[in-house]
Amino acid sequence: MPKHTRTVFIAIAVVAIVAATSWSLTRPATAKVSAPAAIPVRTIKVLEQDVPLFVSGLGSVLSLHSVVxxxxxxxxxxxxxxxxxxxxxxxxxxxxxxxxxxxxxxxxxxxxxxxxxxxxxxxxxxxxxxxxxxxxxxxxxxxxxxxxxxxxxxxxxxxxxxxxxxxxxxxxxxxxxxxxxxxxxxxxxxxxxxxxxxxxxxxxxxVTQIDPIAVEFSLPQQMLPTLQGLIAASPPAPVRAFLGDGDTGNLLGQGHLSLIDNQVAATTGTIRAKAEFDNPKDQLWPGQLVTIKIQTGLERNALKVPPQVVQRGIDQHFAYRVKDNKVEVVPVKVVYQDSEQTLISGPHAGDELVSDGQSRLKAGSRVDVVRDATGENGQLETAR
Missing domain, CATH: 2.40.50.100 (RNA polymerase II/Efflux pump adaptor protein, barrel-sandwich hybrid domain)
Known part of the structure; x- marks a missing residue:
């Protein structure tokens, strides 16, 4: 082989070695796969107990006798x-x-x-x-x-x-x-x-009678059969009157259902009813607007959770159940719901359900249960 040809081959080999060495030194390192971080959540235990059911509405206090x-x-x-x-x-x-x-x-x-x-x-x-x-x-x-x-x-x-x-x-x-x-x-x-x-x-x-006194209120016409059963009961169903919201307002008195109007209001689809209250301390005053709550029944051995536990899906309600530091989706049927509580079926008594922090969850997500100073679960305020 001629001398100049060998020189060319040697130069090409040197360039290839330099290029290979440079690529090995500058190529990106392989990313390491790490486990996803646990999502902080609050949880509650599903309670099984007898739960009273209520219906509420806005009423006006009326005197039984007011004379000019x-x-x-x-x-x-x-x-x-x-x-x-x-x-x-x-x-x-x-x-x-x-x-x-x-x-x-x-x-x-x-x-x-x-x-x-x-x-x-x-x-x-x-x-x-x-x-x-x-x-x-x-x-x-x-x-x-x-x-x-x-x-x-x-x-x-x-x-x-x-x-x-x-x-x-x-x-x-x-x-x-x-x-x-x-x-x-x-x-x-x-x-x-x-x-x-x-x-x-x-x-x-x-001259206006203050004690006893009455509260007149309206409820949806669908409540008529329930009201008829309550007023026929012995004794009649108890009715409580609150100043402000029925959950946080001041209790002004407790009376009983006394009257259902003889017709449904065609324009609003509501039925008027009246409850009578003993008013020895004059806490109820004619013309006053109050919130009334009537106990309509008692659900025995009900599964009770806070309202925020139940999530609404495309086809049905569901909740996240914590098991082995992971969550699974549990179908839920809502039996009864108000602003304070929700009665459900689907989960079991004692199940640990997520009450706050659901926005980042999906089936199989790893979670970190956040507890307050007393060790009880509550509302999630800060994420860990």
């Missing part, structure tokens, strides 16, 4: 016997109206009665005498009949006078305004010295 006190005769208001806000009983004197004119009319009616009674007494004596004289025809039959008619006429006059007295006594009783119900006096609209008329619509004030 109005005058029944014209006259000057002479005296108001009660104070605003005072509790009165049925029959208590509330106010008085000037009664002098009515008393005068009453005395006049009594005088007319006395006059008519005297005339009747004389006519009856004459009638008795005429009856004796007719036995031997000492007077004519016509005279006797006329006297008998006079007695009947005077008797009617006496009855009329007595009716006038009764009417005057009724008018006189109206000058003393008494409470028709037991309740609390409202704000006064008229002061003493004003002239009152029967045609006045505003009235003196109102």
């Amino acid at each position: 006190v109005r005058p029944q005769v014209d006259g000057i208001l002479t005296r108001i016997q009660v104070k605003e806000g005072q509790v009165v009983k049925a029959g208590d004197l509330l106010a008085t109206i000037d009664d002098r004119a009515i008393r005068a009319s009453l005395e006049q009616a009594k005088a007319q009665l006395a006059q008519s009674q005297a005339q009747l007494d004389v006519a009856q004596v004459d009638l008795k005498r005429y009856r004796l004289l007719t036995t031997d025809n000492s007077i004519s039959k016509q005279t006797f009949d006329q006297q008998q008619a006079l007695v009947h006429q005077l008797s009617a006059t006496v009855q009329g006078n007595q009716a006038s007295i009764n009417a005057a006594q009724v008018q006189l009783s109206y000058t003393q305004i008494r409470s028709p119900v037991t309740g609390r006096v409202g704000i006064r609209n008229v002061d003493e010295g004003n002239f009152l008329r029967v045609s006045d619509s505003i009235g003196l004030f109102t």
